[in-house]
Amino acid sequence: MELDPVFLSRVQFAFVIAFHILLPAFTVGLASFIVLLEGLHLFRRNPVYLRLSVFWTRIFAVSFGMGVVSGIVMPFQFGTNWSRYTDATGNVLGPLFAYEGLVAFFLEAGFLGIMLFGRKRVPAWAHFFSSIMVAAGTLFSSFWILAANSWMQTPVGHEVVDGRYVPADWLTIIFNPSFPYRLVHTVTGFYLTTAFAVLGVTAWHLKRGRHVDEARTVLDMTVIFIAIFVPIQIIAGDFHGINTLHHQPVKLAAMEGLWDTQARAPAVLFAIPDEKAERNRAEVSIPALASIYLGHSTDAVIKGLKEAAPAERPPVAPVFYAFRIMVGIGLLMLATAYWGLLLRIRGRLHTTSTYQNACIAMLPAGFVAVLAGWTVTEVGRQPWVVYGLLRTRDAVSPSLTGSDVIMSIALYVVVYLIVFGSGIFYMARLARAGPPEHVETREPTLGERPARPLSGAEAEA
Amino acid sequence: MHIDLVPIWTLILGVSVFMYVLLDGFDLGIGILYPMAHGDDARSVMMNTIAPIWDGNETWLIMGGMGLLAAFPLAFAIIVPALYFPLLLMLLGLIFRGVAFEFRLKKTSHRRWWDLSFFAGSTAATFFQGVVLGMYVEGFTVTGRAFSGTSFDWARPFPLATGVGLLFGYAMLGATWLVMKTEGDLQQWARRCALIALYGVLAFIAMVSVVTPILHPQIAERWFSTPNIYYLALVPLITAAIALIAWRALRRNADYMPFIGAMGLFAMCYLGLGISLFPYVVPYSVTLWDAAAVPSAQMFLLIGTLFLLPIIFMYLGWSYYVFRGKVTADVAYH
Numbered sequence: 001m002e003l004d005p006v007f008l009s010r011v012q013f014a015f016v017i018a019f020h021i022l023l024p025a026f027t028v029g030l031a032s033f034i035v036l037l038e039g040l041h042l043f044r045r046n047p048v049y050l051r052l053s054v055f056w057t058r059i060f061a062v063s064f065g066m067g068v069v070s071g072i073v074m075p076f077q078f079g080t081n082w083s084r085y086t087d088a089t090g091n092v093l094g095p096l097f098a099y100e101g102l103v104a105f106f107l108e109a110g111f112l113g114i115m116l117f118g119r120k121r122v123p124a125w126a127h128f129f130s131s132i133m134v135a136a137g138t139l140f141s142s143f144w145i146l147a148a149n150s151w152m153q154t155p156v157g158h159e160v161v162d163g164r165y166v167p168a169d170w171l172t173i174i175f176n177p178s179f180p181y182r183l184v185h186t187v188t189g190f191y192l193t194t195a196f197a198v199l200g201v202t203a204w205h206l207k208r209g210r211h212v213d214e215a216r217t218v219l220d221m222t223v224i225f226i227a228i229f230v231p232i233q234i235i236a237g238d239f240h241g242i243n244t245l246h247h248q249p250v251k252l253a254a255m256e257g258l259w260d261t262q263a264r265a266p267a268v269l270f271a272i273p274d275e276k277a278e279r280n281r282a283e284v285s286i287p288a289l290a291s292i293y294l295g296h297s298t299d300a301v302i303k304g305l306k307e308a309a310p311a312e313r314p315p316v317a318p319v320f321y322a323f324r325i326m327v328g329i330g331l332l333m334l335a336t337a338y339w340g341l342l343l344r345i346r347g348r349l350h351t352t353s354t355y356q357n358a359c360i361a362m363l364p365a366g367f368v369a370v371l372a373g374w375t376v377t378e379v380g381r382q383p384w385v386v387y388g389l390l391r392t393r394d395a396v397s398p399s400l401t402g403s404d405v406i407m408s409i410a411l412y413v414v415v416y417l418i419v420f421g422s423g424i425f426y427m428a429r430l431a432r433a434g435p436p437e438h439v440e441t442r443e444p445t446l447g448e449r450p451a452r453p454l455s456g457a458e459a460e461a
Numbered sequence: 462m463h464i465d466l467v468p469i470w471t472l473i474l475g476v477s478v479f480m481y482v483l484l485d486g487f488d489l490g491i492g493i494l495y496p497m498a499h500g501d502d503a504r505s506v507m508m509n510t511i512a513p514i515w516d517g518n519e520t521w522l523i524m525g526g527m528g529l530l531a532a533f534p535l536a537f538a539i540i541v542p543a544l545y546f547p548l549l550l551m552l553l554g555l556i557f558r559g560v561a562f563e564f565r566l567k568k569t570s571h572r573r574w575w576d577l578s579f580f581a582g583s584t585a586a587t588f589f590q591g592v593v594l595g596m597y598v599e600g601f602t603v604t605g606r607a608f609s610g611t612s613f614d615w616a617r618p619f620p621l622a623t624g625v626g627l628l629f630g631y632a633m634l635g636a637t638w639l640v641m642k643t644e645g646d647l648q649q650w651a652r653r654c655a656l657i658a659l660y661g662v663l664a665f666i667a668m669v670s671v672v673t674p675i676l677h678p679q680i681a682e683r684w685f686s687t688p689n690i691y692y693l694a695l696v697p698l699i700t701a702a703i704a705l706i707a708w709r710a711l712r713r714n715a716d717y718m719p720f721i722g723a724m725g726l727f728a729m730c731y732l733g734l735g736i737s738l739f740p741y742v743v744p745y746s747v748t749l750w751d752a753a754a755v756p757s758a759q760m761f762l763l764i765g766t767l768f769l770l771p772i773i774f775m776y777l778g779w780s781y782y783v784f785r786g787k788v789t790a791d792v793a794y795h
Binding site: 065068069072073075076078079080081083084086087090091092094095097098099101102104106166167170397398399400401404407408411412415419422423426 | 516519522523524526527528530531532534535537538539540541542543544545546548549550552553555556557559560563564606607608609610611612754755757758761762765766769772773
């Protein structure tokens with residue numbers, strides 16, 4: 001077997017970023033959820049909200065810690081494996097990545113410590129303010145990293161000098177054409193990931209008759225939240241798709257499984273794409289529907305994969321299937337949301353055990369959807385690393401051999417499985433334990449303020 | 462209007478890397494000394510002296526890495542692939558070291574395993590940082606705009622030797638930190654460790670000072686040509702004076718002076734390295750100005766950095782102030 005450093009570097013990058021993205025997918029939403037609980041506690045003075053906030057802050061601490069650890073690895077990947085990409089794009093993307101890092105740094109240094117350890121040391125409003133700043137920090141981090149990623153999808157605002165990209169207009173670079181859509185779609189996706197994780201844990205407690213007050217409160221809140229945000233996400237996804245149609249038609253054709261350019265383009269529900277024969281096998285489709293939701297008319301012409309030479313197309317099957325997984329989960333989420341809303345209107349939300357089982361089953365749904373969506377957008381960008389400008393095969397570090405990368409992948413896999421396996425085990429234990437019966441009011445000893453995210457779980461226990 | 466931002470970014474990066482070496486240096490040093498301490502109680506106190514601050518210390522590494530990527534992208538694109546395995550093993554070491562702080566306290570049945578992970582992670586991270594230092598001094602093989610050596614260039618005598626040298630260096634920082642932060646038997650033991658580590662460090666400083674000018678004539682030229690030699694001779698003289706002060710402070714049972722002396726030794730070595738390598742950011746082919754990002758990129762990032770750096774320094778100062786004083790067995794941060 002030939003050891004191709006480009007392919008293996010992609011495998012390695014996919015592995016480390018897949019582990020990493022799951023953590024912000026959870027913490028971005030959880031930080032905002034904690035702000036909501038803190039705010040409700042502050043203004044309504046109901047101890048249920050305080051107990052819930054303490055409970056979810058513990059879980060937040062562990063996932064944030066793992067997010068930091070897996071995040072440190074990421075910037076070094078750009079250098080170790082993708083040095084020609086770094087050389088070409090450094091002037092444009094370097095500051096965006098650095099701002100992301102600085103924001104995370106500032107957030108960790110400043111407000112996380114108070115949020116995790118300061119409940120008894122600062123006034124309630126200051127604690128609330130800190131949780132707002134942490135949540136804002138996670139959103140700013142998302143802003144910068146998605147600006148960088150979107151520029152790689154729809155690069156504008158730069159000049160090409162000696163084969164490298166030099167910034168011409170920073171605002172154009174940051175607010176590139178796909179950025180607003182990607183930002184809304186991704187952050188909403190992160191919020192829904194958190195909402196379904198929260199819903200699953202809550203239903204698990206409710207089913208066992210534990211922490212009933214807390215569980216009912218959260219269930220009521222979350223069902224309303226998902227009933228509003230799942231439809232918003234589906235609409236945002238549609239707009240993001242139309243944006244992709246304009247800027248990356250080949251990616252869109254792969255997502256839709258369309259080979260020929262056509263009016264009355266069908267919506268392909270299922271198929272087995274055959275890249276050699278350039279057609280779908282076992283296709284099940286609805287005529288003209290894709291033209292309607294993409295072009296808002298049955299006569300809208302949608303470009304097919306054959307518009308691009310085979311070497312200019314992304315791998316079709318992964319993009320095609322990942323897109324269906326994402327959309328399928330979206331529809332399951334919609335069903336969960338409206339089933340819950342219906343039960344709530346009929347006053348049976350707290351007592352229907354089949355619904356609780358469904359919520360438990362949906363706990364990992366958001367995580368799967370995030371990974372699937374990420375696959376659609378990143379694999380769909382191939383064979384480019386910067387769309388239309390820099391090919392992935394031209395981006396890899398020239399000094400790397402295939403066996404170098406095999407060794408590093410093996411080490412990453414072993415270490416991540418041990419370390420993150422332990423972390424997930426520990427988070428699951430915290431989730432099973434549930435909210436505390438009452439929040440400690442004891443004044444901690446002077447000097448007791450560990451500034452480490454993972455210790456927050458212990459400090460508030 | 463054109464302002465040359467390269468000196469400003471050189472200063473910011475230089476300070477970030479030095480902050481990282483000093484601050485993570487002493488807490489990695491404690492990891493290195495960890496299994497040699499007498500008993501679990503002593504080990505818990507050692508860990509508690511650094512528990513509240515170690516992760517803040519580590520963030521300087523991100524600052525340095527991201528700063529290099531953004532301000533000197535060409536240097537990042539050449540150096541980082543050259544350090545493929547040393548960086549990989551350093552990062553994995555830091556991961557094991559980091560989680561050990563938490564997991565060792567959670568499950569007593571696995572405690573020995575996480576203790577081992579703390580020691581091995583700290584040692585591996587330190588050793589490979591020393592390897593990186595050695596490779597940096599040796600210089601990188603560059604063709605055009607890319608590293609053209611192999612991923613195993615680090616497996617040579619000089620980088621491996623500096624790897625061992627840095628183990629002594631961080632052990633010295635860690636031991637003198639313990640002298641400052643602890644009392645009684647543990648403090649006495651830390652003094653003995655600090656003395657041994659100091660001897661090791663001085664031997665390595667001497668070795669590097671002799672080998673480097675021999676390997677690199679241009680470095681010899683910089684230090685030994687007139688008139689440079691008249692004022693650069695101050696660097697080894699001051700280094701020797703600091704070493705003497707640190708040694709006497711350890712012999713006289715001083716609390717604070719050994720740590721200050723150890724930091725002084727690191728500062729002088731860092732200065733010496735800077736004098737030897739300037740103006741190269743990729744020794745000995747790419748200068749700071751060759752590797753610099755375009756001015757608009759450097760300026761765009763500088764605005765935010767100049768706003769955030771003072772805040773980070775203030776927070777850091779406050780954090781160390783809160784945790785000042787001796788740590789004893791009954792003060793736990795958990």
